[in-house]
Amino acid sequence: MTIPPPLALAAIHASHSGVWLRAGSEAKGWTTRGLSKGEAIVAAADTPLLLLNAPLVASRLGYPDLSGLDLLELFAFIHPARFVVPTPKGLAHALGLPEPGADDAVPGFLTAAAGALLAHCTAPDWPEREGAWTALQSLIKLRWAWAPLLNQHITKPERGERWLFSRLPEWDEANERPQPLQVTLPAEAIRHRLAELTGIGFEGPGGLGAAESRPGQQAYAEAAAHIFAPRRAERAPHILLAEAGTGTGKTLGYLAPAALWAEESGGTVWVSTFTKALQRQLRRESRRAWGDTLAGARAKVVVRKGRENYICLLNLEDALQGGFGGRAAIMAQLVARWAAYTADGDMIGGDLPGWLGTLFRARGITALTDRRGECVYAGCPHYRKCFIERSARASADADLVIANHALVMVNAARGKDNAPRPTRIIFDEGHHVFEAADSTFAAALTGAEAIELRRWVMGPEKGARGRRRGLAARLADISSYDEAGAIAIAAALTAAEALPSDGWLQRVGEGEPSGPIEALLGAVRATVYARDESGGQEAGYGLETEAAGMEGEFVEAATEAEAALAVLRQPLLRLGARLEAVLADPPDWLDGQGRARIEGACRALGWRTELIAAWESLLARMGGPADPQFVDWLAVDRAEAREYDMGIHRRWLDPMKPFAETVLAPAHGVMLTSATLRDRGGGAQSGDDWDAAMARSGAGHIDVAPRLAAFPSPFDYGTQAEVLIVTDVAKGDIAGLAGAYARLIEASGGGALGLFTAIKRLRAVYGRIADRLARTGLPLYAQHIDPIDTGTLVDIFRDEPRASLLGTDALRDGVDVPGHSLRLVIMEQVPWPKPSILHRARRMANPTGGQAYDDRIIRARLAQGFGRLIRSAEDRGHFVVLSAAFPSRLLSAFPQDAPVIRCTLDEALQRVAASVLPSQTQTADSPPHEADR
Numbered sequence: 001m002t003i004p005p006p007l008a009l010a011a012i013h014a015s016h017s018g019v020w021l022r023a024g025s026e027a028k029g030w031t032t033r034g035l036s037k038g039e040a041i042v043a044a045a046d047t048p049l050l051l052l053n054a055p056l057v058a059s060r061l062g063y064p065d066l067s068g069l070d071l072l073e074l075f076a077f078i079h080p081a082r083f084v085v086p087t088p089k090g091l092a093h094a095l096g097l098p099e100p101g102a103d104d105a106v107p108g109f110l111t112a113a114a115g116a117l118l119a120h121c122t123a124p125d126w127p128e129r130e131g132a133w134t135a136l137q138s139l140i141k142l143r144w145a146w147a148p149l150l151n152q153h154i155t156k157p158e159r160g161e162r163w164l165f166s167r168l169p170e171w172d173e174a175n176e177r178p179q180p181l182q183v184t185l186p187a188e189a190i191r192h193r194l195a196e197l198t199g200i201g202f203e204g205p206g207g208l209g210a211a212e213s214r215p216g217q218q219a220y221a222e223a224a225a226h227i228f229a230p231r232r233a234e235r236a237p238h239i240l241l242a243e244a245g246t247g248t249g250k251t252l253g254y255l256a257p258a259a260l261w262a263e264e265s266g267g268t269v270w271v272s273t274f275t276k277a278l279q280r281q282l283r284r285e286s287r288r289a290w291g292d293t294l295a296g297a298r299a300k301v302v303v304r305k306g307r308e309n310y311i312c313l314l315n316l317e318d319a320l321q322g323g324f325g326g327r328a329a330i331m332a333q334l335v336a337r338w339a340a341y342t343a344d345g346d347m348i349g350g351d352l353p354g355w356l357g358t359l360f361r362a363r364g365i366t367a368l369t370d371r372r373g374e375c376v377y378a379g380c381p382h383y384r385k386c387f388i389e390r391s392a393r394a395s396a397d398a399d400l401v402i403a404n405h406a407l408v409m410v411n412a413a414r415g416k417d418n419a420p421r422p423t424r425i426i427f428d429e430g431h432h433v434f435e436a437a438d439s440t441f442a443a444a445l446t447g448a449e450a451i452e453l454r455r456w457v458m459g460p461e462k463g464a465r466g467r468r469r470g471l472a473a474r475l476a477d478i479s480s481y482d483e484a485g486a487i488a489i490a491a492a493l494t495a496a497e498a499l500p501s502d503g504w505l506q507r508v509g510e511g512e513p514s515g516p517i518e519a520l521l522g523a524v525r526a527t528v529y530a531r532d533e534s535g536g537q538e539a540g541y542g543l544e545t546e547a548a549g550m551e552g553e554f555v556e557a558a559t560e561a562e563a564a565l566a567v568l569r570q571p572l573l574r575l576g577a578r579l580e581a582v583l584a585d586p587p588d589w590l591d592g593q594g595r596a597r598i599e600g601a602c603r604a605l606g607w608r609t610e611l612i613a614a615w616e617s618l619l620a621r622m623g624g625p626a627d628p629q630f631v632d633w634l635a636v637d638r639a640e641a642r643e644y645d646m647g648i649h650r651r652w653l654d655p656m657k658p659f660a661e662t663v664l665a666p667a668h669g670v671m672l673t674s675a676t677l678r679d680r681g682g683g684a685q686s687g688d689d690w691d692a693a694m695a696r697s698g699a700g701h702i703d704v705a706p707r708l709a710a711f712p713s714p715f716d717y718g719t720q721a722e723v724l725i726v727t728d729v730a731k732g733d734i735a736g737l738a739g740a741y742a743r744l745i746e747a748s749g750g751g752a753l754g755l756f757t758a759i760k761r762l763r764a765v766y767g768r769i770a771d772r773l774a775r776t777g778l779p780l781y782a783q784h785i786d787p788i789d790t791g792t793l794v795d796i797f798r799d800e801p802r803a804s805l806l807g808t809d810a811l812r813d814g815v816d817v818p819g820h821s822l823r824l825v826i827m828e829q830v831p832w833p834k835p836s837i838l839h840r841a842r843r844m845a846n847p848t849g850g851q852a853y854d855d856r857i858i859r860a861r862l863a864q865g866f867g868r869l870i871r872s873a874e875d876r877g878h879f880v881v882l883s884a885a886f887p888s889r890l891l892s893a894f895p896q897d898a899p900v901i902r903c904t905l906d907e908a909l910q911r912v913a914a915s916v917l918p919s920q921t922q923t924a925d926s927p928p929h930e931a932d933r
């Protein structure tokens with residue numbers, strides 16, 4: 001392969017260990033030198049420099065206004081919808097170039113990568129050529145930095161080329177599936193299917209079926225078949241709680257009976273996950289059972305997400321036609337390039353690079369999705385190409401739908417879109433079902449929610465850009481046809497004036513609210529500031545107080561707000577009834593598309609009136625006694641002491657109650673599975689291991705006794721892992737904490753995942769150690785600090801064995817990095833739950849006591865954190881908790897055979913370092929330290 005010439009431009013690279021600039025000219029030659037941050041900023045201001053990931057370079061230089069020729073933008077244009085880890089190494093792999101060995105080689109590499117990328121544009125086999133010239137013409141007008149260079153390499157097509165909207169295929173309406181046949185799956189058939197699945201893709205001497213044998217996987221697959229048996233009584237689904245230790249092979253374990261049942265019954269199985277990482281894995285593994293979908297054929301496996309994940313083509317068109325300005329308009333063009341090549345239009349966790357949005361430092365990505373429920377359905381010119389509609393239809397006809405917990409619950413609760421409700425559901429990562437139900441069935445009357453409702457009813461306020469339209473415009477044809485409908489719309493528009501409008505936050509902050517809802521928010525704010533004793537005021541955190549013992553003035557404000565909401569709800573209800581009437585007795589002009597649009601409007605009206613009714617009931621109780629089923633509180637949301645929202649919140653004390661009614665009762669079979677389903681509390685206080693898991697399944701609310709099954713991990717934790725409890729880092733000693741992190745990361749040579757319970761401490765530690773580590777060739781990345789989305793941070797961490805990553809909750813459970821890249825997990829302290837009002841209420845309601853409740857949460861967090869460490873039989877590693885007083889009763893969180901050692905930091909460093917250098921390995925022979933059990 002001939003390597004194209006590098007691009008003759010200056011290039012810059014910055015890391016925590018320094019800054020390097022490659023500069024020169026054709027005549028004098030090119031040289032790379034290290035320079036100070038100040039010099040680098042001057043150089044970048046003088047001339048546009050080649051760089052990789054401008055926001056990251058800007059943050060390393062401490063110069064937020066940095067701009068230049070970013071290779072990631074070029075990559076997104078030339079290879080839309082292609083995966084690349086956004087680092088020099090990742091780019092080298094994606095382009096088939098040699099990796100730059102060290103930091104000072106990176107600027108030279110960037111010039112080579114730019115040359116290679118531009119050369120693709122002249123290659124006859126550039127797969128993403130179609131549409132590029134047309135997009136480039138728009139980007140030239142927008143003065144995109146790369147446009148002049150690309151213009152020299154992309155020739156005008158001889159014939160007009162198909163561009164975004166004309167390239168996208170249309171979906172077809174599918175017939176409704178008949179109800180599934182009632183079948184019973186023989187154990188023998190399940191074993192055979194499992195053998196087939198585990199055989200595919202594995203290289204073994206016997207070929208198919210000669211896969212690695214996993215003890216327990218077969219028994220697990222047979223147990224999973226329970227949920228596919230014919231149901232015996234209404235409202236009595238088969239429920240299985242199956243705990244399967246890491247390494248059991250649970251994905252293929254449940255896909256085997258699921259595939260068999262789908263094949264024999266003609267029904268659809270839903271598998272629901274909590275994290276995107278597992279969703280990606282399921283997508284891969286489901287190919288073993290169903291293969292790849294051939295072009296034009298029915299999709300047997302469909303990934304289904306909430307509408308807010310997908311690109312809305314109408315929003316995109318609007319952005320392309322002037323709805324977005326400046327840099328955001330350039331981003332819209334790059335998104336349009338992606339939209340023409342994406343597999344499924346999923347912008348959040350799909351094939352749109354997670355880093356694209358952060359390159360433009362704007363919230364443009366979310367503005368391109370259909371977050372606000374303004375879809376006009378068949379009234380949309382792109383309806384037949386819409387990704388959301390395509391995925392909804394495909395899932396109605398699929399064998400397997402891969403979804404997430406929230407979507408399964410919302411679908412069950414609202415019965416929306418075109419897919420029939422799921423009846424056979426496998427909740428993988430089942431330990432998260434409780435928290436997903438908690439947020440799905442919550443109600444919150446806040447300023448941000450209320451202004452959204454206003455915009456949905458009234459449309460954008462004056463001066464706002466974009467195509468967004470209010471109810472009147474969306475239903476213009478109905479209002480001209482149906483007088484009662486027109487009157488209802490007019491009444492709703494008048495009533496919506498009571499909702500907060502632009503600038504509400506400032507008005508409320510200044511004590512000058514406008515309208516009854518803003519007045520209520522003002523009362524919320526005043527009450528919260530008057531009562532809060534959390535200490536969050538000085539720290540800049542969010543504030544909250546119980547909704548109890550409210551003063552007369554507050555109750556008055558709540559009553560007025562409730563009345564205003566009731567005035568709004570009435571015309572919306574009347575409008576819904578009018579739309580139903582139009583559908584029941586349709587006029588001649590109402591075609592299929594018009595009908596679909598009105599059905600969509602009915603659904604949207606339905607759940608908005610439910611939302612308003614929930615707000616009214618929340619307000620109605622402000623002056624009276626609390627409903628023991630709910631926990632209500634007032635909150636002011638703040639980030640770094642700046643307020644961004646406020647309002648009244650309501651959660652179910654036990655969210656599994658509505659979950660049981662909406663998801664379990666109508667289902668035929670439901671499985672909750674996870675590596676950490678049971679609590680291993682032991683002792684008389686916490687009772688049977690399964691008690692908490694059963695309570696958190698919701699089965700008790702519909703009087704079903706779930707079947708229970710547990711499958712131990714096949715890993716040998718005794719030799720693969722060590723838990724080190726470091727006892728000499730004092731709590732609150734940030735310098736000591738940072739020093740411990742740095743030394744542990746140095747001892748392991750990187751490959752560390754650092755988990756924090758507070759962002760503030762994460763920032764403090766990162767700020768103290770990032771430069772020091774970088775100087776020894778150990779890059780450090782951090783959630784909440786690096787301008788990179790979490791998914792991309794994990795991709796970078798996986799790709800660089802010497803890198804380490806610091807983060808909070810999302811990393812404790814959503815990181816699947818098998819192998820050498822993750823060999824050390826460090827927890828800064830015992831992960832206590834945040835003492836919020838909601839937490840206190842649930843703690844008090846716990847039948848086995850408050851401490852048992854807290855302990856169960858902590859043990860679950862420790863088990864999840866530990867679960868990141870050993871992902872395969874070859875993995876080795878240490879799990880370190882920096883806690884001088886780690887309670888022994890929490891140690892049962894770890895696998896029984898994992899050695900637990902309380903030691904000083906120095907001893908911990910020795911043990912970590914010893915496992916890095918095999919010659920020094922001493923775990924097998926070293927004398928046992930104080931063991932806690």
Ligand code: SF4
Pocket residue numbers: 311312313314315370374375376377378380381382383386387388389
């Ligand atoms: S049908 Fe709705 S979501 Fe789809 S592109 Fe049109 S407006 Fe957007």
